[in-house]
Amino acid sequence: MAETQESASAGQPVQPIQVLYCGVCTFPVEYCEFGSHLTRCKEWLHETHPDLFDKYYSEEALQAKLGTLSLEAQEKLEKDTAKKEAKAEAKAEAAQKKKMASQITIKRIERNKRKFVTSVHGLEAFDVDLKKAAKFFAQKFATGASVTKNPLGNDEIVVQGDVSGDIVEMIEQGVGLLKGVPSDNVVEVEEKKKKGGGD
């Protein structure tokens, strides 16, 4: 650190230090061991920066670390890390499962006998930017499209006109923004304005 200070006073702008951040947990690589997915971090580092991997995870490095801690504390730490990792993995898996199970509802709502609006609900679960998607729909169908909150408080895209069939098709083909949205999860519903007997 003393060096950087000296050069700072020499009147030259000091070059920023480039820190390598882990591609898995975004920590600086030396802190991966405290993150919650150490195993994957290790793999990532091993693949992308083998030289650094040796620096942080070689036998000597591990030995040096051990030297500063009592054996008990080290054991506890390792246990904790393993536990944390398992927990994080389970969490990620659950999130993934939930994501795959979540549905996209495309609803055709009758406005006025022959006029419809189409509401698309559930796209955000698949990392689709709703605002951008709405814009995309508006452009595609040359109609108005907006992001609105439905009565339940969830965001949905409302497109003017009956475009439900087209949207299903687009999702199936995975056009542009809609890439990665599984078409199996799409449900089409129709909603009539008059709510009479069995709707």
Add this chain to the structure above:
Amino acid sequence: MFKKFSPSSDVSGQTSLKSSVQRSIRSGILSHWKIDLETFEHIWPKKEPLTLVKCRDHISIYTLHGEPLFFQHFDGPFFPTLRLLHKYPFVLPMVRIDRGAIRFLLAGAHMMCPGMTSKGGYLPPAEAALPAGTPVAIHAEGKEHAVGIGITKLGTEEMKNVNKGVGVETVTYIGDDFWALQTL
């Protein structure tokens, strides 16, 4: 401060700053941080307009082209973001905590005195003692880069004498919600 932070609910508005305010921020930072003009020019070029992002609890984050550069609580001192601190580690005085304390810090705890007075820790020597309320970079034993940013609750000499309780209050650390936020 940033343990829980979500841009959708905690940010109340973004405005670009008046140039007179920008000037006072610039001079404030230059006088408080250990940084010279040329280097700072690199971080924040003179012509670039700064954006103020107002958040809950009087936190103001200043961004340049959507990238947070520094932040401030109420009208307290300016803190660099951790990523900025990693690039220019000399801007803040540093304290170091021992290895045992790292995992507590990464869970968001404040730093207790013993963690800094023990063998692995480091506090500035008596002639460079820091008063209470100074922003500090928190480094960790055996690590190259800072792990967090904090503000001293006691003077560093006091920490050495008392050796008990909170010494440095953690403001932000790697892995908190502010760290996850790369652009605003």
